[in-house]
Amino acid sequence: MVKRFEMSMMGEMKFFLGLQVNQFSDGIFLNQSKYILDILKRFGMKNCDTVPTPMVEQAKLKLDLVGKLVDHTDYRSMIGSLMYATSSRPDIMFVTYMCARYQANPNEHHVSSIKGSFVISKGLLI
Secondary structure, three states: OOOOOOOOOOOOOOEEOOEEEEEEOOEEEEEOHHHHHHHHHHOOOOOOOOOOOOOOOOOOOOOOOOOOEOOHHHHHHHHHHHHHHOOOOHHHHHHHHHHHOOOOOOEHHHHHHHHHHHHHHHHOOO
16 A cells, blocks of 8 residues: 555554544554543533433333423434444443434433433443
């Protein structure tokens, strides 16, 4: 490849498309801990307590037009941030996609459910 293209060595890769890259003799490891900390900070959850699971057992999310509605933009931003994080965190995938179903009319219950994914993500960083 060097014969055909001009190339230069820029050192060991540390980040690639938002993923942290750690290269060791026994393998290459990817994580998104910096990204998770950034989204926790963006949504004001940097100092939140951790929980063992991303969603309360047997929690039922449903369309509730009576509950207090929340800002669609913030809710959708939370969903989008977590959808990107699911590439390295399959444990938050179920609750993220369950909450994504209610983007048209999210209420406080949906927001608290999606925040559970942020909290579990933080817990696995510590």
